[in-house]
Amino acid sequence: MYIGTSKLTHTYWPGTPFAADALKNISFSVGQGTFTLLIGPSGSGKTTLIQHLNGLLKPSAGEVYFDGKKIGPDKAALLALRRRVGLVFQMPEDQFFSETVFDEIAYAPRNLGLDEKKVEERVNRAVAQVGLERSRLLDRHPFQLSAGQKRRVAIASVLSLEPEVLILDEPAAGLDPEGKGNLLNLLSSLNRAGKITIMVSTHHLDEIAALADNLVVLNEGGLVMSGKTKEILARGAELKELGLALPQVTGIMHELAARGLPVSTDIYSLSAACDEILQAKRADQR
Amino acid sequence: MKTLIEITDLTYKYRSGGGNAVTALNGVTMQVYRGEILAITGQNGSGKSTLARHFNALLTPGSGEVIVDGLSVNDKKNTAAIRRIVGMVFQNPDNQLVSSVVEEDVAFGPENLGLPQAEIVKRVDWALKSLDLEAYRYRSPNSLSEGQKQLVAIAGVLAMKPKCIVLDEPTAHLDPKGKREVLENVQRLNRDEGITTVLLTHSMNEVVHCDRMIIMDQGLIKLTGAPRELFAQAEQIKALGLDLPAAAQLAYGLKLKGLTLPGNILTIEELVASLCQLP
Ligand SMILES: Nc1ncnc2c1ncn2[C@@H]1O[C@H](COP(=O)(O)OP(=O)(O)OP(=O)(O)O)[C@@H](O)[C@H]1O
Ligand SMILES: Nc1ncnc2c1ncn2[C@@H]1O[C@H](COP(=O)(O)OP(=O)(O)OP(=O)(O)O)[C@@H](O)[C@H]1O
Ligand SMILES: [Mg+2]
Ligand SMILES: [Mg+2]
Numbered sequence: 001m002y003i004g005t006s007k008l009t010h011t012y013w014p015g016t017p018f019a020a021d022a023l024k025n026i027s028f029s030v031g032q033g034t035f036t037l038l039i040g041p042s043g044s045g046k047t048t049l050i051q052h053l054n055g056l057l058k059p060s061a062g063e064v065y066f067d068g069k070k071i072g073p074d075k076a077a078l079l080a081l082r083r084r085v086g087l088v089f090q091m092p093e094d095q096f097f098s099e100t101v102f103d104e105i106a107y108a109p110r111n112l113g114l115d116e117k118k119v120e121e122r123v124n125r126a127v128a129q130v131g132l133e134r135s136r137l138l139d140r141h142p143f144q145l146s147a148g149q150k151r152r153v154a155i156a157s158v159l160s161l162e163p164e165v166l167i168l169d170e171p172a173a174g175l176d177p178e179g180k181g182n183l184l185n186l187l188s189s190l191n192r193a194g195k196i197t198i199m200v201s202t203h204h205l206d207e208i209a210a211l212a213d214n215l216v217v218l219n220e221g222g223l224v225m226s227g228k229t230k231e232i233l234a235r236g237a238e239l240k241e242l243g244l245a246l247p248q249v250t251g252i253m254h255e256l257a258a259r260g261l262p263v264s265t266d267i268y269s270l271s272a273a274c275d276e277i278l279q280a281k282r283a284d285q286r
Numbered sequence: 287m288k289t290l291i292e293i294t295d296l297t298y299k300y301r302s303g304g305g306n307a308v309t310a311l312n313g314v315t316m317q318v319y320r321g322e323i324l325a326i327t328g329q330n331g332s333g334k335s336t337l338a339r340h341f342n343a344l345l346t347p348g349s350g351e352v353i354v355d356g357l358s359v360n361d362k363k364n365t366a367a368i369r370r371i372v373g374m375v376f377q378n379p380d381n382q383l384v385s386s387v388v389e390e391d392v393a394f395g396p397e398n399l400g401l402p403q404a405e406i407v408k409r410v411d412w413a414l415k416s417l418d419l420e421a422y423r424y425r426s427p428n429s430l431s432e433g434q435k436q437l438v439a440i441a442g443v444l445a446m447k448p449k450c451i452v453l454d455e456p457t458a459h460l461d462p463k464g465k466r467e468v469l470e471n472v473q474r475l476n477r478d479e480g481i482t483t484v485l486l487t488h489s490m491n492e493v494v495h496c497d498r499m500i501i502m503d504q505g506l507i508k509l510t511g512a513p514r515e516l517f518a519q520a521e522q523i524k525a526l527g528l529d530l531p532a533a534a535q536l537a538y539g540l541k542l543k544g545l546t547l548p549g550n551i552l553t554i555e556e557l558v559a560s561l562c563q564l565p
Pocket of ligand 2: 146
């Protein structure tokens with residue numbers, strides 16, 4: 001098993017009147033080099049699960065695996081794990097601890113023992129990858145930024161680690177449309193060309209569903225669906241029942257199909273929708 | 287008087303690390319009209335949150351003027367009154383949640399308004415119910431998921447029923463159902479109680495449902511108008527780093543590839559209708 005869990009249960013505040021199972025008996029795995037989306041309503045357990053994959057929480061029961069080995073409490077092993085698995089937190093503020101943006105992004109490469117010239121190269125690359133190259137904010141405190149700039153810095157500070165697995169918890173929240181589009185292109189190219197394993201938790205399936213191999217769906221701490229993106233998104237009614245939504249273009253394709261336009265409904269991006277509609281229109285005219 | 291918030295030539299600079307000042311607002315003039323739902327959008331760092339923080343006197347102008355319901359933000363004596371008029375939901379709920387129990391947190395705003403206890407209880411019940419939060423009533427806000435926290439922060443401001451509600455990206459961490467509930471409640475309060483609403487958002491699909499929109503860019507207001515009017519200028523919108531709503535964008539893409547479609551498609555209904563009418 002490359003990354004996954006076996007019968008993982010997580011209880012917050014065990015043994016108190018507040019005890020609550022945030023994860024119940026979760027077993028799943030993702031293969032190396034895959035792109036997985038973790039979805040589920042607010043409070044379904046996405047963040048809790050993601051924190052286990054980085055060894056930030058201790059299972060109440062069950063196991064968590066990375067690269068065939070069980071993740072345990074051993075400090076050195078955890079450190080090694082976190083060098084290979086990079087995690088972008090849901091709230092950027094929870095991740096920051098340096099005095100300047102530069103130091104924040106430089107932390108990971110410095111920690112790897114790279115010399116300062118290499119460190120600077122990595123910082124510059126990461127800053128460009130998140131579209132901050134022209135914003136001259138490297139000397140600022142990470143808190144002296146707009147919300148979307150904080151998000152970008154948080155992502156950059158994990159990219160600079162160049163991990164083999166990238167886990168991002170709701171990474172597009174707060175990004176402007178251009179920033180979101182660039183992030184998706186970046187994740188796609190890291191995954192396709194760079195063979196980086198990617199896992200993203202999100203409430204917004206628009207566009208990103210087109211990049212994902214697999215979908216894992218949580219509800220109230222339980223794993224309720226998991227499989228190929230196309231298979232899961234074909235179960236639109238069940239997703240709706242959970243308070244979730246299909247990508248908007250998929251909704252449009254369903255409506256068009258219902259009105260008799262011969263289009264396929266497993267379409268998750270605007271560009272695919274565009275091609276599909278044009279083809280259907282041309283076929284119509286013939 | 288038609289205008290609730292009047293802003294004239296507002297500038298604001300942050301002092302930051304490295305000793306440099308950051309100009310966040312560079313001469314903004316704008317109005318928020320009574321009873322409207324106004325969307326403010328623009329790229330990351332364009333100045334939206336900085337502008338909104340002037341609406342309820344969290345920031346005072348570097349230069350220029352901000353008048354809220356006849357009261358100047360520059361005059362410190364007005365601060366308490368202004369905060370009763372304008373309720374604000376912050377971009378990060380952690381900056382807002384003050385109590386260790388959800389229901390106390392939601393009651394905090396109404397209590398500050400000096401409402402009678404019975405009315406406070408009624409408002410808290412209503413706000414928790416409207417956003418489907420009753421199950422979390424006795425929980426501690428910091429033991430909630432991010433989406434749950436965001437809803438609690440919104441409930442606290444809704445419960446105040448101020449003249450004006452300012453929401454800074456209120457739906458960023460909400461699931462589709464939570465988003466729908468927030469937007470529906472905001473629209474209902476606007477319609478039934480005339481509450482003026484300012485929505486800061488990156489979601490063009492949310493902007494579509496507002497009466498008016500403002501696009502900011504580098505501390506300035508670049509475009510103002512009805513969403514339908516502005517989204518008709520696709521090239522300009524894209525040049526400002528923004529997008530069209532999904533249906534409009536699809537229509538735009540189809541037209542670029544040679545399909546003939548009517549000029550102003552904005553919603554999914556309009557797109558589907560025109561595609562299914564075409565020969
Ligand atoms: N520190 C905590 N103490 C107690 N309960 C918690 C804590 N953190 C989360 N929970 C609870 O555990 C459950 C799962 O929370 P989690 O943050 O994993 O959800 P999520 O799927 O990430 O939600 P969101 O989409 O809102 O971010 C929720 O019911 C939440 O209230
Ligand atoms: N505390 C601060 N100290 C210094 N500069 C700041 C601070 N907060 C914001 N800024 C800067 O002021 C400008 C405007 O920021 P603001 O937060 O108003 O933008 P925004 O439009 O709300 O962006 P976002 O979409 O990312 O939320 C940005 O250049 C930002 O870097
Ligand atoms: Mg979460
Ligand atoms: Mg902001």
